[in-house]
Amino acid sequence: MTTVTNVFASFPHGSNTPGDQQEAGAPGHPQGAVTPALTAASHAGHEQIVFCQDAQTGLRAIIAIYSTALGPGLGGTRFYPYPSEDAALADVLNLSRAMAYKNSLAGLDLGGGKAVIIGDPVRDKSEALLRAYGRFVQSLGGRYVTACDMGTYSEDMDIVARECRYVTGRTVPNGGAGDSSVLTALGVFQGMRAAAEHAWGDASLEGRVVGVEGVGKVGHRLAGHLLEAGARVVICDVNSDTIRRTVAKHPEVEVAAGRDDLLARPLDIYSPCALGGALNDDSVARLSARIVCGGANNQLAHPGIEKILADRDILYAPDYLVNAGGVIQVADELAGFNFERARARADQIFATTRKIFALAGEEGVPPAVAADRLAERRMAEVGRLRGIWLGS
Numbered sequence: 001m002t003t004v005t006n007v008f009a010s011f012p013h014g015s016n017t018p019g020d021q022q023e024a025g026a027p028g029h030p031q032g033a034v035t036p037a038l039t040a041a042s043h044a045g046h047e048q049i050v051f052c053q054d055a056q057t058g059l060r061a062i063i064a065i066y067s068t069a070l071g072p073g074l075g076g077t078r079f080y081p082y083p084s085e086d087a088a089l090a091d092v093l094n095l096s097r098a099m100a101y102k103n104s105l106a107g108l109d110l111g112g113g114k115a116v117i118i119g120d121p122v123r124d125k126s127e128a129l130l131r132a133y134g135r136f137v138q139s140l141g142g143r144y145v146t147a148c149d150m151g152t153y154s155e156d157m158d159i160v161a162r163e164c165r166y167v168t169g170r171t172v173p174n175g176g177a178g179d180s181s182v183l184t185a186l187g188v189f190q191g192m193r194a195a196a197e198h199a200w201g202d203a204s205l206e207g208r209v210v211g212v213e214g215v216g217k218v219g220h221r222l223a224g225h226l227l228e229a230g231a232r233v234v235i236c237d238v239n240s241d242t243i244r245r246t247v248a249k250h251p252e253v254e255v256a257a258g259r260d261d262l263l264a265r266p267l268d269i270y271s272p273c274a275l276g277g278a279l280n281d282d283s284v285a286r287l288s289a290r291i292v293c294g295g296a297n298n299q300l301a302h303p304g305i306e307k308i309l310a311d312r313d314i315l316y317a318p319d320y321l322v323n324a325g326g327v328i329q330v331a332d333e334l335a336g337f338n339f340e341r342a343r344a345r346a347d348q349i350f351a352t353t354r355k356i357f358a359l360a361g362e363e364g365v366p367p368a369v370a371a372d373r374l375a376e377r378r379m380a381e382v383g384r385l386r387g388i389w390l391g392s
C-alpha cells in the first residue's frame with residue numbers, strides 16, 4: 001500500500017489503493033473537520049504537509065513545506081526514531097520553518113521545507129525504503145528539494161536520486177556537493193569575524209580565546225580555521241574519540257573536561273557546535289564570553305533568551321544566519337556543483353552578519369529579532385514579485 005496524503009490527521013490506515021492522493025476533507029474525513037495536523041500547520045503557517053507511507057518497506061515520512069515564496073522548499077531529511085507521530089510532526093514543522101528563514105537570509109532563491117522519516121536509521125534504512133521515499137519527493141514536482149540531515153548521508157541521497165530529480169547533498173562522484181560541514185564551518189568562522197569587528201572594532205581573531213563545544217564535523221573544521229587565524233582554541237566533546245581525533249589533527253587545541261569546565265573558563269567567544277538548546281538561563285548566566293557564535297541549530301533554548309543575552313551585553317550571532325554555509329553548499333548542486341562559487345557565497349556570511357548587527361542597532365532589537373525581520377522582509381518583497389504577470 002502506498003499513499004500520499006496532503007495535510008491529513010495522521011498516517012492513513014485501511015484500504016487505500018496504491019497512488020491514492022488524500023487531502024484534508026477527503027472520503028473518511030468529514031468536509032470541514034479540523035484535523036490535528038491541519039491545526040498544527042495553520043498555527044505554524046505552513047503551506048503544505050504530506051504524509052507518506054509504504055507498508056512493504058516500512059516507510060513512514062512527513063514532508064513539510066513552510067514557504068515557497070522564494071522558490072522550492074529546500075531542507076534535509078531527518079531519519080530519527082521519534083516516540084510518536086505527533087513528535088515527528090512537531091519537529092518537521094519547526095525544522096521547515098527554520099529552513100525558510102535560513103534560506104532567505106542566505107540570499108538563496110529557495111523556500112523552506114524539511115522531511116522526517118520515522119524510524120531507526122541503523123535498523124530500518126534500506127535501499128527500497130529510500131527509493132520509495134524518493135518517489136514521494138518526486139511526486140511533489142519540485143515543490144520540495146531534499147538533502148541530508150541527522151541520520152541520512154550523501155550515499156543515501158544517491159539512492160533517493162535514483163527515483164527523484166529533486167535531491168541535493170549527493171556524493172561528489174555523483175555530481176553532489178559532498179560533506180556540507182566544510183562550508184558550514186567556514187560560514188561560522190566568517191560570522192565570528194563579523195561579530196569580533198562589531199564587538200571590538202577589528203575582525204581579527206588573533207589572540208582571542210574561543211571555546212568550541214562539540215568537535216564533530218563542523219566543530220573540528222571550525223577549530224582549524226580559528227587556529228589558522230591565530231586564535232586560542234579550547235574544545236570539549238562528550239565523545240572521547242572525537243576529542244582524540246581533533247587533538248591529533250590540531251595539537252595546539254586545549255581540552256576542557258566538559259561543558260561545565262568550558263563555560264567556567266574565561267572565553268572571548270563561545271561557539272556551540274553540538275546540540276540545540278545550548279543557550280539556556282543557566283549557561284547564559286555563567287558565560288564570560290562577549291560573543292556567542294556557533295554552528296549548532298536552534299541554540300536558544302526558549303523565547304526570551306536572546307533578550308537575556310543582549311541585557312548581559314553578550315553579542316549573539318544568530319545560529320541560522322552563521323550556519324547557512326552547509327545549505328549554500330548543497331544548494332549550489334542545483335546549478336551543477338562548483339565549490340569556488342559556493343565558497344564565495346559562504347564568505348558573504350561575513351557581510352550579512354555585519355548587516356544584521358547594524359539593523360539590530362538601528363531598530364533597537366536583539367540580533368536574533370533583526371535576523372528574523374530581514375528574512376521575513378526578503379520573503380515578502382521578493383515573494384511578491386511572483387504576482388507580476390509575465391504575459392503568456
Ligand SMILES: NC(=O)c1ccc[n+]([C@@H]2O[C@H](COP(=O)([O-])OP(=O)(O)OC[C@H]3O[C@@H](n4cnc5c(N)ncnc54)[C@H](O)[C@@H]3O)[C@@H](O)[C@H]2O)c1
Pocket residue numbers: 179180181182184213214215216217218219236237238239242259273274275276295296297323324326327
Ligand atoms: N553539518 C552541517 O553542515 C551542519 C549545517 C548546519 C547546522 N549544523 C548543526 O551543527 C551542529 C553540529 O553538526 P555536525 O554536523 O558537526 O554534527 P556531528 O554529529 O558531526 O558533531 C556533533 C558533536 O557534538 C558532540 N556532542 C554532542 N553532545 C554534546 C555535549 N553535550 N557537549 C559537547 N559535545 C557534544 C558529539 O559527540 C559530536 O562530536 C548540529 O547542531 C547541526 O544541526 C550542521
